[in-house]
Amino acid sequence: DTEVTQTPKHLVMGMTNKKSLKCEQHMGHRAMYWYKQKAKKPPELMFVYSYEKLSINESVPSRFSPECPNSSLLNLHLHALQPEDSALYLCASSKGLAGGPGDTQYFGPGTRLTVL
């Protein structure tokens, strides 16, 4: 099973709201990722967690705050977002170190975020 789940599927929020995106996998993967994808564009990496520790932050604004409570869960906390942050937010996971250099990332269906 290579399933990554994400909730909610759709989210509409105002610029003063606080919301969270959730991602879950039960494949025993130890690396988890957040990507942002604009329409008809490739995914842009935001954060990588490896063994529940933040490994990569691609200079993402602080209004996006990731959290990895355990090896199966990944959250993305949102606060004071701008309309240009509207996008599809994708979560992915991979084996991490155990997968070796050719480690494969498996993606969730995404959360479609609209900021008003």
Next chain:
Amino acid sequence: AQSVAQPEDQVNVAEGNPLTVKCTYSVSGNPYLFWYVQYPNRGLQFLLKYITGDNLVKGSYGFEAEFNKSQTSFHLKKPSALVSDSALYFCAVRDRKNTGTASKLTFGTGTRLQVTL
């Protein structure tokens, strides 16, 4: 640095005909190469990858890709296209020298495949 180029924004093919989606890459060392497919309003779905060995890689749904080191290419192919193959296809690369604790991929800009009856 690593990069990927997908020179065609869109590829049109008739159902039953062979299809090719092009991808070229640039890495300082040797590459790991991946193809993903994305259906509308969905996440990316892994199709296949090249790590080492046989240059022809077979993947899901009858897709295959050929690694060509001299041309730095990894074109996606299918002998007989289906209307249901219509989607957005992304090529991605990771440099073997990228030995971080998690695999950081670089994606191409994507190619929209349109298969018609």
